Amino acid sequence: MIEFSDVTKQYPDGTIAVDGLSLTIESGSFTVFVGPSGCGKTTSMRMINRMIAPTSGTISVDGKDITTSNAVQLRRGMGYVIQSAGLLPHRTVVDNVATVPVLQGVSRRAARKSALEVLERVGLDLALATRYPAQLSGGQQQRVGVARALAADPPILLMDEPFSAVDPVVREDLQNEMQRLQAELRKTIVFVTHDIDEAVKLGDKVAVFGRGGVLQQYDEPQKVLASPATDFVADFVGRDRGYRGLSFRTAGHITLREVRTATESRLKELETRTGEWVLVTSEDGAPRGWVDWNGTVAAGGSLFPAGGDLRQALDSAISSPSGIGVAIDPQGKVVGGIDAADVLDQLARQRRTERSAQQ
Numbered sequence: 001m002i003e004f005s006d007v008t009k010q011y012p013d014g015t016i017a018v019d020g021l022s023l024t025i026e027s028g029s030f031t032v033f034v035g036p037s038g039c040g041k042t043t044s045m046r047m048i049n050r051m052i053a054p055t056s057g058t059i060s061v062d063g064k065d066i067t068t069s070n071a072v073q074l075r076r077g078m079g080y081v082i083q084s085a086g087l088l089p090h091r092t093v094v095d096n097v098a099t100v101p102v103l104q105g106v107s108r109r110a111a112r113k114s115a116l117e118v119l120e121r122v123g124l125d126l127a128l129a130t131r132y133p134a135q136l137s138g139g140q141q142q143r144v145g146v147a148r149a150l151a152a153d154p155p156i157l158l159m160d161e162p163f164s165a166v167d168p169v170v171r172e173d174l175q176n177e178m179q180r181l182q183a184e185l186r187k188t189i190v191f192v193t194h195d196i197d198e199a200v201k202l203g204d205k206v207a208v209f210g211r212g213g214v215l216q217q218y219d220e221p222q223k224v225l226a227s228p229a230t231d232f233v234a235d236f237v238g239r240d241r242g243y244r245g246l247s248f249r250t251a252g253h254i255t256l257r258e259v260r261t262a263t264e265s266r267l268k269e270l271e272t273r274t275g276e277w278v279l280v281t282s283e284d285g286a287p288r289g290w291v292d293w294n295g296t297v298a299a300g301g302s303l304f305p306a307g308g309d310l311r312q313a314l315d316s317a318i319s320s321p322s323g324i325g326v327a328i329d330p331q332g333k334v335v336g337g338i339d340a341a342d343v344l345d346q347l348a349r350q351r352r353t354e355r356s357a358q359q
Ligand SMILES: Nc1ncnc2c1ncn2[C@@H]1O[C@H](COP(=O)(O)OP(=O)(O)OP(=O)(O)O)[C@@H](O)[C@H]1O
Pocket: 011, 012, 013, 015, 016, 017, 035, 036, 037, 038, 039, 040, 041, 042, 043, 044, 194
């Protein structure tokens, strides 16, 4: 457990970066510090591993005031990942990951062996292990950065905007990987971002910081979206918060619609009525796109993993040229369709149930 008690940081030039922060971070939880630039997220995070000292207040880890531990010792229990990955340019990937264990006295051979295991765990192709950082893409470098932070198996992981510098597709991959890893490892993670979407996706809890380093709200992400504590939070989470909130609601109860399908090889024989769309699939049932009643082929929209959330369901419907979202099973085969009205009905039903449970 990490505990901030009335922590303030004022820099020598008078800037108050963090103002009276009190916050408890449970062990094994994924906590995201989010807020606009300059609101004290990084300063707060760096006070946890004593890279920055508070002006007043105390921070404790597992009940122990961190100023009573040796800073080097303290940092051994905390992996640290930064935006630029921060890899050593003249060391290979595997040696970058092995660095900290070697410094801690593990033999080079044993450290390399476990470095390869960690690299595999973060989803890096092991063929890249003998490359130098400059020979990797930004996304691959970030995976190595995460592997390096995990190499000494620290209970706490501090991550400062780790995925900000990569493109949105790679970023989503890295976020998914992080969720998978955390389900496996259950570290205490503190993650800084200015992206509210990233925060609500990854966080068990989200701490929204405002101007002057004042904590505005510390809550589960769905609560931050549904009931912003201040105007600042409402403004920061933005107009799409209703749509974002759908990602916390299951679409598992929606009955899928039947969708007319045709394999690519049978397209020529297809007869359709006006207004009818047919979903084109591969021979093994994976969706390929849609064809309309004139025989015009259109690319498909996003796919809805059956049993997923309402946001995925709605997005699949509204991004589909036919208006019908395509639901797929874990093998990627089409299992049915979903339209936007089904999603809105389900939302209304869930809300009614919640309201009657509250009464
Ligand atoms: N060494 C320093 N000296 C003086 N002021 C500083 C110093 N480091 C940060 N600040 C100021 O403290 C405030 C908080 O900065 P901090 O980096 O913690 O914010 P942040 O929320 O992490 O921002 P960003 O998302 O831009 O990194 C800002 O006003 C910043 O300019």
